[in-house]
Amino acid sequence: MGDLKELADYAVDYAKDKTDAIIARCMKTSGSQIRFSHNAIDISKRWELLQIQLFAVVNGAKTGFTERAVSSKDDVKSIVDDLVVFTQILPDSQFFAGLEDKTQSYPELKGQYDEKFDDFVEDAPHIINAVAEEAVSAGAKRVAGALRFDKSEFFFRSSLGPEGSGKRTFFDLNVRALQEELDYSGQGLSCGVKPSKSKDDMIAAGEKAGRFSKQAIGAVQGKPGIYDLVLSPAVGANVIGSIPGLANPFAILIGQSPLGDKIGEQLAPDFVSVTDDPLFDGGLASRRFDWEGTPSQKTKIFDEGVLKSYMHNTSTAKMFETESTGNSNLTGWQMKLLVPTPSNIVFSNGDHKVEELLEVSRPTIYVTCNWYTRFQNSQTGDFSTIPRDAMFLIEKGEMKPIKNMRISDNTMRMLSNIDALGNDRTQIFWWEVRTPTIIPTMRIRDCKMTAATQ
């Protein structure tokens, strides 16, 4: 941590007189991943990164960022010089309204670091083998997946006062179990912050994937129509769990959110409450403060189904004449922007066992995994997504495997049609869910399922 602090401090001290404000965040990451298919390891990867991120404000309202590898104070000096020169010639930002300028104490956050992480690195290949064996025992013929596990630490300092540090570990495992045929597959997921204590959960993911794959054998073409849907936490996190994350002023301002002008409206049933919770115990995105140094807090987004609040950073809070909710983040692909983003999206747990959700008298389909969600219109929520892996038609108390269908509906209508929540709240993070989402199985009334016409 000493090196990180030294580099970040140097960046801020050196840049202080050249900028109106600067934030420096120095982060060191050791990451690993094991990918496997056909029950065998395909590749083992290792990343070693030490990067500095800088966000500078120059001449009042010109804002620029940079991110790059750093080794020494000399590197920092040239990075700051480059950034200042670059930012000086930018146009004034019409979106920047300030940064956190108060130095405050930060809430405690314990248990985000696995002290036995290094031992886990040694164990990981054996765990992969155990996961694959469990999937095969449960009925799979082929097993594929990826296990990612990282440890990182960072130091952050703003020229306006706030500073802080943190360290974290995390893992995420995605297991897919298959038969010899292409059609009959099942998925298991496991993620968290303490890999060394999660071996049982990882093996359970293998068992679940194998069991679903076996249950999917003999799946037949589903019949298009209107059904109630039971969505596993993985599917719910992608289709419904993405909505609270759009309580985001930036998304609203660029026309990518269905939640503009809807504060105070009842958009979900009263048993659905959702918070953005950066202090969630074991949350993959848990943190004590945001990218600007605003203390983390829970933000109630949906309270008993009513849209209560948007997530803000300092700039959007000023634009909306409110307070920052501590959701500032430097984010984006290719081009990073300082905008609000969700941390952990946390749904209220339900009181139904999953088996109860599946005890139905109406035409119902149980969807265990999905991918490739795309929108016709992000403002209205018109979308479609493809169930993948095991999917079941529930008829006369039996689960019959079906395949080759598409959910083609509207996310806002589906949110309002949630019929019941399970009591199996689970943290989801995988390829299709990039915001850690803690969410139970849910049942939704009257959803449109389509299929290929030829």
Next chain:
Amino acid sequence: MDGKELAEYCVDFGSKLGARYVEARYVNDITRGLAYRNGQPVSGGYSPATGIGVRVLVDGGLGFASFDRLEKKLAEETISVAFKMAKNAKRKEPIDMGEPVSNEEKWQMKAKESLKDVDMETMMKLSDEVNKQMEGLAAFTFLINPKVMDKFIVTNEGTKIESQLSYILMYSMLTAKAPGGSEQKYLDLTLAGGWERIRDTKLVERVGDEVERLKTAANEAVKIDDLLSKPIDMIVGPEVAGIIAHENVGHPSEGDRIKGREAAQAGESFWRDLKIGESRVGSDAVTVSEDPTIPNTSGFYLYDDEGVKARKRVLIKNGILNEPLLNREFGTKFGMRSNAAARSTGFNREPIIRMANTYFEAGDHSFEELVEDVKYGVYMRGFKEWNIDDRRYQSKYTGSEAYLIKNGEITDTMVKRPIMETTSIGLLSALDAVSKNLSFDFPGTCGKSDPSQGIPVYAGGGELRFRDIRLGGVG
């Protein structure tokens, strides 16, 4: 020690550890960018990404090490960890890279006006011109990121390839409001080459044209229920041809999918159960190719990221599966050789099988000839929402700009969001003619793998005519 020297040292170090194959890739990638919302600047950024990625093949297991500081000690530590992990994989079936490859070459994407020399004022001036074209929309964004990537690949088999790629990455999200609701369109405007490509391709005018088309669609497109009542003929433009070539043909042709390596991520492929060289998946009119050697495209390269010389690949020839996309590992698994499909998005990603430029080979019809033979149908010029299952068999394309065709003529009636929801074989079998107007109207960012690798590609074709398509999905 500079990046190239350190890459060479990594190869020596990996070989001394006992790796059978060692490949080091030094990448120096410089991206600058500006972001606008509704014509107003949001922020700017400058991100050099420099580092080295090393692959080692040890006892039949593959390891990948990457690091961002060009330090000898860090290189040794990281490669040693990857070496150990690869050794511990203890594969029963060893990975085999096939015959050694030893190419030495220097190549670069043609750029008359180097992107490194383009100043911020020039970028801002262009941005203002583009933003002006979008005025009148309810919401619009514009991101511009010129990017120059220098690469040096060296292996213990004697390969040494130096290259430079130049992209002007540009993206827009447009929202047009109309009394009947809003319509949105995502534009990927990415160009490959130097700054002259902005003028050569008439970028500003093209944006203006797309904006006007979206506004018109928002105001005028109507649902036509009769189109759902019976099979109709569909003609699609080069943008839609491109996405079909990419999704329904390119992805399932990827060797790693066919053999199951991507099973838990991007998925497998319906090609797995078919016979290459024998199985028919489309009509005689379907010939789809993949060619990285086309200048001024995002998929351009002359040697892939394993140092294999690039060439054109014909994926489907007259409706019959012809050739999969292969890297060295999967070339061996197929009993063939690599056809140079290995690409990586950065120093911190392994090279995997990727598309480059995927397209329907041009036919011999004019567009007018395609239309004049349609009594009742739809011309879908562009698309918006789309998806396809992970075997690449069931796809959906929703039209963003579509017109009713009646009695051999395109009418002024715009059709609201027509949906082609079909299987790959169902769709390709319904194709009866391709126009001669080959155009790469679909620049895209192709996603695959974990961690994700979004890579620039082009796709296209001439206009395609499909017979007896039942629109709308069912349900």
